[in-house]
Amino acid sequence: MYSEEIRKYGFVNQTIPEGLNLAEEITKLKKKKNAVILAHYYVADDVQDIADFVGDSLALSQRAAETDADIILFAGVHFMAETAKILSPNKKVLLPDLNAGCSLADSCPATDFGEFIKNYPNHTVISYVNTTAEVKALSHIICTSSNAKQIVQSIPVEKPIVFGPDRNLGNWISRETGRDMVVWDGACHVHNEFSLERILDLKKQHPDALLISHPECQKPILEISDFVGSTASLIKYTHKNSSDKYIVATEPGVLHEMRKHSPDKIFIPAPGEDAECACNECQFMKQHNLEKVYNCLKYELPEIDLDESVSRKALKPITRMLEISAKFGL
Ligand code: 13P
């Protein structure tokens, strides 16, 4: 009934009665439908606040694999919801707005990646979770930024590796582990665009601040960072470290969680190239809002639907990742 609307807008575009307390209504719907809301740290603050669980991409996939809910509403980007569906094929997985894509996943079309890896038939193919289900189905093992080092180190040293699609993360892991890898030339439009010059200016203005960065940032930024890590490890670093001030080079949605844990500390979002734009924000993650979450749960649309054979093939490398992560206590 709403398929035309979803084709047109990417979400259920039904008017919501004025004055409705959306957070309360979403909670009621969740209970009634035995649904769970999983949210990534990059989504809007009010969407994080109504979620049952907020996490980075590894923690979210672990939760999606474990949940006994009938419906998973994923407030994150498309590949994350797809991963949840692959892990829980019998559950209904909802994404409030199908426009929540990912420029990094888009930088690696499955047909091109398939041709690329044909050149490396003896290599182990490690793909970052920020890929489509089709790319995952072509891979031997998946990783996230939280476990990429351990995943690479789990491959015997004599075995060559292809890593895709993020060149900044791949090259960072290569430097960290000493493993020479063939790296696909993809990037995230948010992390790749942080301005070194403007970060150096900020460091001058705030000499007491520590610079913390996500490994999807470019090498010159990683080299001057006090700490490099996944979204979850950046958050953890700010809890544990005694510094009161941080320049944060990742999507600024993480500041919400950082401030919750450390309300007295100062967090400065790292800037992109253009002073006027909000180009350090992931516009895909910011597609979701409470209205869309409410309609999505109410109408149980849009739903993630995957080709069964792709889903089955993609499950193997994801399961391998989860098993290795569990071994390392991640
Ligand atoms: P995390 O693995 O740190 O959650 O990162 C996901 C992501 O999309 C980074 O841009």
Ligand code: SF4
């Ligand atoms: Fe994709 Fe970049 Fe957005 Fe992460 S921040 S979801 S890599 S576009």
